[in-house]
Amino acid sequence: MSGLLYAIGEVSRITGLSVKALRLYQEKGLLLPSRVDPSSGYRYYTERDIAQAHTLRALRDLRLSLEEIRGVLEELDQGASLSEHLTKVRARLADEAASAQRSVLALDTLLRHQEQAEAYLRAPPPLLERWLPGMRVAVHRARGRYSDASQVFPRLLAACGPKVGGAPFCLYHEAEYREDDADISWCVPLPPGARPEGVQVEELPEVQAATLVHTGPPDSVGPSWARLFAHLHAHERIPAVPLRETFLRVGANEAVSSSWRTELALSWEAKHGG
């Protein structure tokens, strides 16, 4: 029979959902008490309702919004495949997690470089959207870490001869931050007609990107990257690889932070069928 009825306070104690939350879920149609006394308005819940409440709680603990929970509950009721809604939720949460993680890394940078941080916060560099022109580059692609630049660029520059077509840059082919083992292309733009030997040459297409010029040593770019990602996010654009760091001015010394100048460029995915 299981005709047992539970008052709202008991359900709250059993499920760990607050009384306020239970009333809200009723109002939203997510969890209807099986019986509501017409004269007193008291809510009474059955065992089945409590099971539903537990489900709801499990989903809420996974940080689903009430709307998302509604979708999953309906799919559960109809025995449809869960994957449709859950895949979207996963994407949203992965986005959230990545964003928070980037902010943490950026804050670590700010905390490590105190004076740098004050300068950055007092006058954060302007953010511009522009087209990065297509160009021909000498390129060396490998897995490694940023600091390999000091070995790679001299080799590339030597192969290119005395004239180059612009500031050297790196392309990062994965969006996640990784200390080492990143998939990097080191690139040197070539002047028209140049035919360097012993290096690979590639033609890069033009691409639209959000860009800013960061001032400071190489390991202080975190907050600037976070800004670029936040900018795209605010405009509902999906960041695309590769990320580009162009070394406009390279300092001899990490201590003289203003002697470093790096342009960061983040492009985004073209709209599908747009």
Add this chain to the structure above:
Amino acid sequence: MSGLLYAIGEVSRITGLSVKALRLYQEKGLLLPSRVDPSSGYRYYTERDIAQAHTLRALRDLRLSLEEIRGVLEELDQGASLSEHLTKVRARLADEAASAQRSVLALDTLLRHQEQAEAYLRAPPPLLERWLPGMRVAVHRARGRYSDASQVFPRLLAACGPKVGGAPFCLYHEAEYREDDADISWCVPLPPGARPEGVQVEELPEVQAATLVHTGPPDSVGPSWARLFAHLHAHERIPAVPLRETFLRVGANEAVSSSWRTELALSWEAKHGG
């Protein structure tokens, strides 16, 4: 002189902050326009105001709340050390990131084990807070991965002889999830008086923990762990290591998911001076 004044729409275009947001920041005292026309109410901003707006924007992009931004701005104005506020913000964001990351891992589990997922969502296991009793255990601690259990436990059990004091369990000494290279203790409870040879013996203290019994193969525990973390978070408790997985029933086959039963236990830090 830079006596140039900018109307709110221009500032919005320059900084990327919406007009609504700019008015809100004024109301909250975060960004006051240098001049407000007394008769028309029009807001006019100077270059300095715009610099401040850029700072504000950079901080907002780092996911700081307006209250946190207020704190940082005041410290910037007074030239005090930034680290005080920023350290707190970092902690908050790291917490957020970890929570979202756990949810993503849990959702991945649910998507991988479809039927498992439905069973879990239809009847999520009850969550209990209880005291894990202190006990004497035979223990082998090493870096490795969960699946090493099939090698380690037979060795431990052989050393303990025919009688053991309870179900074997693992202790994870780091809170972050890692596929391999986790710091794990494999433990077998000992009956009173037992003196096994060739293995290390330890005395575990009793500890209070949030626990639940998960049904399903070992790689499906993600959502259950996420629930435990969310439970502690809701009660403003800080999770503590080690995490414990007690193997109540071990299935021969991953396919028969209901043949696996694992109790997860998450303890928390004692209140300081509480």
Add this chain to the structure above:
DNA sequence: CCTTGACTCTCCCCCAGGGGGAGACCGCCA
């Protein structure tokens, strides 16, 4: 039967961080 204390009801205001829109001014150019 009455009281008492613990529950529960509805209703309203509050939080962050703004978005959307109505209706009324304002500024500047032709």
Add this chain to the structure above:
DNA sequence: TGGCGGTCTCCCCCTGGGGGAGAGTCAAGG
């Protein structure tokens, strides 16, 4: 002088509830 775009204030909306006021209810004990 008209028009058009920018701006003003004011109000309601979103999420996921929390806090509390004032009134009604339930069950047990005297």
